[in-house]
Amino acid sequence: MISTAARQVMRSHGAQIVWWGAGIEAVSAIYRLAREGGLRLKEAQAAMRALDVLRQGWHEISPSDEVRQTAERLLRTHPLRAADALQLAAALTWCGNHARGRSFICADVRLSDAADKEGFKLIRL
Numbered sequence: 001m002i003s004t005a006a007r008q009v010m011r012s013h014g015a016q017i018v019w020w021g022a023g024i025e026a027v028s029a030i031y032r033l034a035r036e037g038g039l040r041l042k043e044a045q046a047a048m049r050a051l052d053v054l055r056q057g058w059h060e061i062s063p064s065d066e067v068r069q070t071a072e073r074l075l076r077t078h079p080l081r082a083a084d085a086l087q088l089a090a091a092l093t094w095c096g097n098h099a100r101g102r103s104f105i106c107a108d109v110r111l112s113d114a115a116d117k118e119g120f121k122l123i124r125l
Contacts, residue, residue, distance in 0.1 A: 016058040016105065019067075019090035023060075025083060026051050061090035070097075078114035088115055 030051070034044040061067065070089035074080055080088070088104075088111060095102045104120035106112045116122050 016054075017091065017094045018058045018060055019087045020060045020062050021083065021086060022058075023051065023055055061094050064093070067093050074114065074118075078117065079110060080114055081110075084108065084111045084114070087111060088118065091115070091120065092118060 027048070030039065030044050030047045033039040034041065039047065067086065067089045070092050071082070071085040074085040074088055075082070078085075078088075091102075091104055092099060099115075099119035102120055103123050104112075104115040105123045105125065106115060107125035112122050112124055
């Protein structure tokens with residue numbers, strides 16, 4: 001259950017750098033949709049298999065004081081939720097706070113806007 005846009009991005013970019021909690025967020029979303037009737041059991045299982053494939057190709061940024069401090073700054077600066085601030089903080093930590101020219105792949109409008117303001121080149125899904 002990977003969108004066409006996500007498949008195209010995966011083909012055209014190398015390994016994805018993600019926040020340590022990204023997989024947990026995805027599992028939460030999949031099973032919340034299943035509980036609420038938005039996904040049938042087979043669709044949820046397919047989504048989990050797709051997530052497993054994605055996990056094989058990504059590198060995780062682990063929790064650290066730098067990620068936490070950056071996330072706190074982002075929360076003061078942008079209208080983000082905590083999980084989104086951690087995603088963006090992980091990306092900024094990965095690139096040494098030099099986002100210019102670095103790609104940020106995202107489907108969320110608020111997170112995309114914040115990443116753009118921080119200097120990332122956006123790839124919107």
